[in-house]
Amino acid sequence: MITLNVNGQNYQVTVSDTGTPLLWVLRDILGLTGTKYGCGKEICGACTVLVDGRSSSSCQMDVSSAVGHAITTIEGWRITDCRPIPSARRGWARNSRLPGWISRCRNAVTASQGGSWRRRIS
Numbered sequence: 479m480i481t482l483n484v485n486g487q488n489y490q491v492t493v494s495d496t497g498t499p500l501l502w503v504l505r506d507i508l509g510l511t512g513t514k515y516g517c518g519k520e521i522c523g524a525c526t527v528l529v530d531g532r533s534s535s536s537c538q539m540d541v542s543s544a545v546g547h548a549i550t551t552i553e554g555w556r557i558t559d560c561r562p563i564p565s566a567r568r569g570w571a572r573n574s575r576l577p578g579w580i581s582r583c584r585n586a587v588t589a590s591q592g593g594s595w596r597r598r599i600s
């Protein structure tokens with residue numbers, strides 16, 4: 479049994495193989511289906527979650543590697559973190575990769591608040 483901190487809450491999880499990708503634990507055991515499967519090769523970004531505030535591909539991350547880190551999925555966002563606009567809602571329904579892309583954007587915005595994002599693009 480391992481303990482995962484997801485969206486600010488600790489979960490005791492039993493997995494038969496600690497090499498199981500974090501994505502499947504989030505979706506199949508914890509029921510957090512906002513994180514999507516796309517390519518399974520760390521290309522599309524559909525499975526992106528924040529691990530200690532940095533975007534990570536949960537399809538390529540062993541669940542054992544997530545122990546001791548703060549994981550944030552799209553379900554962990556507060557309403558003040560994201561103000562949906564009508565076109566975004568339509569896109570959400572059509573595009574299963576959108577939650578992962580939003581997580582990546584949030585990572586960039588958070589970094590910009592510390593000033594490091596601006597330095598990276600200039």
Ligand code: FES
Pocket residue numbers: 514515516517518519520521522523524525526535536537538
């Ligand atoms: S599923 Fe495509 S990057 Fe993880």
